[in-house]
Amino acid sequence: MAGIASKAEILNNLKTEAKHLGLTLHDESGEGFKGDVESILIKWMLGQRKMVYKMSCVLSEADHIANFREVVKESSWGLLPPTLTVESTSTKGWERSGTHTEKPLGGKGGTVDFGKVREGLKQTVAAGGWQFHLEGGRLP
Numbered sequence: 001m002a003g004i005a006s007k008a009e010i011l012n013n014l015k016t017e018a019k020h021l022g023l024t025l026h027d028e029s030g031e032g033f034k035g036d037v038e039s040i041l042i043k044w045m046l047g048q049r050k051m052v053y054k055m056s057c058v059l060s061e062a063d064h065i066a067n068f069r070e071v072v073k074e075s076s077w078g079l080l081p082p083t084l085t086v087e088s089t090s091t092k093g094w095e096r097s098g099t100h101t102e103k104p105l106g107g108k109g110g111t112v113d114f115g116k117v118r119e120g121l122k123q124t125v126a127a128g129g130w131q132f133h134l135e136g137g138r139l140p
Helices: 007-020 116-127
Strands: 024-026 032-044 047-060 065-078 083-092 095-104 110-113 131-134
Touching (some): 007 024, 007 032, 007 047, 007 116, 047 095, 047 110, 047 116, 065 116, 116 131
Parallel strands (some): 065 131
Antiparallel strands (some): 032 047, 032 110
16 A cells, blocks of 8 residues: 555545546535435426435544445425336445436436445545545434
8 A cells, every 4th residue: 555645635536536426516625525416306297206315425534534424315296207116225234235216107217326426435535545434324
């Protein structure tokens, strides 16, 4: 290992990777950041369904630990159109992996990948010589 990256380096690398994974970043600071991506949006005149992946990452410089939180938030209103839903997931502790795909008849739909962002940021943290800590059960 080449050494441990500084807090500024690891934070910059994490933000770059998060943007590369399609996240929109919010609440950026010297300690960490939050991000989200709208993965599924099903609309028609009688209703709507939306799924948003949200995450946060806060760095602890003293311990060289990146504390990560994630959640998929679902909201809907009205009558939803008929959809074809395919889900393939696995859970190990607090880590949920897999995908959830929805395709409405005659619409666009979308896919949520539960582990894509977590695994991408975990690799970035490890490359910088820091530890990755998933804070399960806590909202970002």
